[in-house]
Amino acid sequence: MKKVIVEVCAGTRCTISGSMDIVANIEHLLSTYDEEGEPMYDIEVRNVPCQHDCEKDGSLAPIVIVNGEKIVCASSDQVMNRITELRD
Amino acid sequence: MRGIFTPITKLRRDVFTEVARFGYERDLQHTDYGYFYEASYRIIPGERPTYRESVFKERAIIRERFRLALGMKIRDQDHYESLTADMQTMDSTAKQSEMPIVNVIPFACEACPTNTYRVSNNCRKCLAHPCTAVCPVKAISIGEKAAVIDEAKCIRCGRCFEACPYHAILHFGRPCAEACGANAIGSDELGRCKIDREKCVSCGLCIVSCPFGAIADKSEIFQIITAIRNGEDVYAAIAPAFVGQFGPLATPAKVFSALKALGFKDVIEVGMGADLSSRHEARLFVDNVPAKQPFLGTSCCPSWEAFARKVLPGDTGRCISSSSTPMVATGQRIKQDNPKAKVVFIGPCVAKKMEGLEEDVKPYIDFVMTFEEVMGMFAAKHIEISDMTEDNKAAEASHDGRHYAVASSVAPAIAACIKEMEPGREVQIAHADSLADCKKMLLLAKAGKYNGYLLEGMACPGGCVGGPGTLMPIAKAGMAVDKFAKTSPWEHADQNPVVQGKPIPGEPLPTHAGTQPGNPQGV
Numbered sequence: 225m226k227k228v229i230v231e232v233c234a235g236t237r238c239t240i241s242g243s244m245d246i247v248a249n250i251e252h253l254l255s256t257y258d259e260e261g262e263p264m265y266d267i268e269v270r271n272v273p274c275q276h277d278c279e280k281d282g283s284l285a286p287i288v289i290v291n292g293e294k295i296v297c298a299s300s301d302q303v304m305n306r307i308t309e310l311r312d
Numbered sequence: 313m314r315g316i317f318t319p320i321t322k323l324r325r326d327v328f329t330e331v332a333r334f335g336y337e338r339d340l341q342h343t344d345y346g347y348f349y350e351a352s353y354r355i356i357p358g359e360r361p362t363y364r365e366s367v368f369k370e371r372a373i374i375r376e377r378f379r380l381a382l383g384m385k386i387r388d389q390d391h392y393e394s395l396t397a398d399m400q401t402m403d404s405t406a407k408q409s410e411m412p413i414v415n416v417i418p419f420a421c422e423a424c425p426t427n428t429y430r431v432s433n434n435c436r437k438c439l440a441h442p443c444t445a446v447c448p449v450k451a452i453s454i455g456e457k458a459a460v461i462d463e464a465k466c467i468r469c470g471r472c473f474e475a476c477p478y479h480a481i482l483h484f485g486r487p488c489a490e491a492c493g494a495n496a497i498g499s500d501e502l503g504r505c506k507i508d509r510e511k512c513v514s515c516g517l518c519i520v521s522c523p524f525g526a527i528a529d530k531s532e533i534f535q536i537i538t539a540i541r542n543g544e545d546v547y548a549a550i551a552p553a554f555v556g557q558f559g560p561l562a563t564p565a566k567v568f569s570a571l572k573a574l575g576f577k578d579v580i581e582v583g584m585g586a587d588l589s590s591r592h593e594a595r596l597f598v599d600n601v602p603a604k605q606p607f608l609g610t611s612c613c614p615s616w617e618a619f620a621r622k623v624l625p626g627d628t629g630r631c632i633s634s635s636s637t638p639m640v641a642t643g644q645r646i647k648q649d650n651p652k653a654k655v656v657f658i659g660p661c662v663a664k665k666m667e668g669l670e671e672d673v674k675p676y677i678d679f680v681m682t683f684e685e686v687m688g689m690f691a692a693k694h695i696e697i698s699d700m701t702e703d704n705k706a707a708e709a710s711h712d713g714r715h716y717a718v719a720s721s722v723a724p725a726i727a728a729c730i731k732e733m734e735p736g737r738e739v740q741i742a743h744a745d746s747l748a749d750c751k752k753m754l755l756l757a758k759a760g761k762y763n764g765y766l767l768e769g770m771a772c773p774g775g776c777v778g779g780p781g782t783l784m785p786i787a788k789a790g791m792a793v794d795k796f797a798k799t800s801p802w803e804h805a806d807q808n809p810v811v812q813g814k815p816i817p818g819e820p821l822p823t824h825a826g827t828q829p830g831n832p833q834g835v
């Protein structure tokens with residue numbers, strides 16, 4: 225299991241586009257355990273300020289960066305998929 | 313959906329942002345209302361429908377949402393009416409919206425089946441099939457592959473649903489009707505949702521529960537921005553639930569600055585008005601319970617108050633406090649200091665829009681908007697809240713006043729004031745959040761089970777932090793409110809010097825301040 229760092233933009237445009245709901249969904253992963261009772265994920269969630277992508281085009285929000293790789297128009301399912309891929 | 317970000321949440325917020333952008337950027341002399349046709353193409357781009365059968369319908373729904381967001385009524389679809397026909401009236405710096413606040417966009421409603429039971433493929437056609445044994449009208453039988461329900465015979469009692477060991481019977485209900493604690497959702501002649509105005513208490517929970525986004529509320533964003541651009545003294549009275557709503561980097565002090573950057577002259581915490589209300593309701597309790605009335609219900613939640621008056625007509629209904637709500641108390645304070653002020657209440661609440669239309673509230677509250685709507689203003693004006701300098705203004709509210717936003721905090725705040733007024737008095741408290749629970753509490757109160765009690769009711773599960781106009785998941789929001797409340801230098805309302813010596817709403821002003829202009833009731 226590899227550690228995954230998820231940086232979620234908490235700027236105005238990304239917040240209105242639901243970035244904090246993505247955080248809430250990722251946080252649910254933190255309390256998933258396998259059959260041995262071991263946590264299934266090692267994730268660090270960080271709230272980061274406006275990444276300035278929204279200035280080019282508001283429809284790029286929300287921005288989420290998973291292990292350095294930027295996802296634009298991020299959705300919870302996309303981000304969670306990426307986290308699961310990177311974990312194993 | 314409530315508390316979950318979905319494509320509907322996005323559409324709703326896109327509409328607010330477009331209306332706010334129009335408000336800020338339009339040419340005040342030569343306004344082109346055609347903007348909204350164009351904007352509907354920005355929100356629904358391309359030729360392929362995403363959610364419905366055609367892009368034309370998707371855009372038509374967006375345009376109806378624009379009407380509501382501009383404060384207009386929904387158009388009848390059986391004859392022509394231009395999209396912007398009422399815009400001349402709406403283009404105003406004064407309140408224009410009227411009841412009803414909560415509206416169904418009929419052609420956006422998918423006419424979901426009401427209250428039906430269906431057999432799912434969980435059915436194993438078992439030997440015992442207790443479903444047929446329990447059905448009182450023999451509507452369920454064992455078919456070739458599975459149990460079958462005869463819809464014509466079914467009386468929707470749910471017995472088979474409870475009896476099946478495989479949970480194979482599904483209950484199908486209308487999400488709007490299930491969210492409605494006032495039982496106000498019925499159907500029109502086409503089977504689409506229709507709101508019974510007699511029963512509706514404008515809590516707004518159906519708005520955030522409909523999976524097709526068919527219900528929306530009216531907004532005043534446009535008139536607010538127009539008043540700001542007209543150079544008027546527009547004040548923001550911000551409800552206690554605001555903390556944390558604009559993201560983890562938007563500290564309360566930054567939110568205050570950001571609101572000023574939107575053009576608000578000043579920002580006042582409604583937690584201060586909550587302190588005034590707590591003191592007033594404590595007074596009412598001490599003076600009247602149990603001598604003149606058996607119990608006292610709180611007044612801060614307008615849906616609960618309206619609902620309680622419907623459930624308990626007559627004398628018992630009068631046991632619900634009619635004191636000024638925190639919103640009104642705050643508006644009164646602002647207008648005492650600046651009679652020219654226009655006050656905008658910013659909260660999590662749709663029902664406050666209804667309260668704002670009451671004749672005795674209008675003198676103090678000019679407009680009501682939600683956090684979601686104000687967030688549309690931030691986005692339209694490209695205001696980055698986390699970049700703001702902190703406006704470290706002095707606290708205006710006690711811990712208890714700031715905590716009003718979380719369910720089961722209001723009654724304890726009042727009880728603390730009662731103890732101060734009448735040391736040694738033990739106050740018994742009951743509380744309910746969600747109208748369904750409020751109803752149970754009210755019926756028990758009517759039956760005399762809560763004599764001598766202070767009853768707190770809130771329509772939204774979780775309290776104001778769970779309101780339909782919020783942006784943050786409820787648990788997070790509640791924690792943020794709690795943290796901010798703890799930074800207040802005062803624990804209880806009666807320790808807050810900001811409200812000391814100030815008139816308690818509903819009571820005559822002390823003589824030295826009794827000559828307020830435009831304040832004939834002396835409140």
Ligand code: SF4
Nearest residue numbers: 421422424488505522
């Ligand atoms: S949930 Fe929405 S689509 Fe379904 S009946 Fe209610 S308003 Fe109509």
Ligand code: FES
Nearest residue numbers: 233235238275278
């Ligand atoms: S707010 Fe997220 S990129 Fe600007």
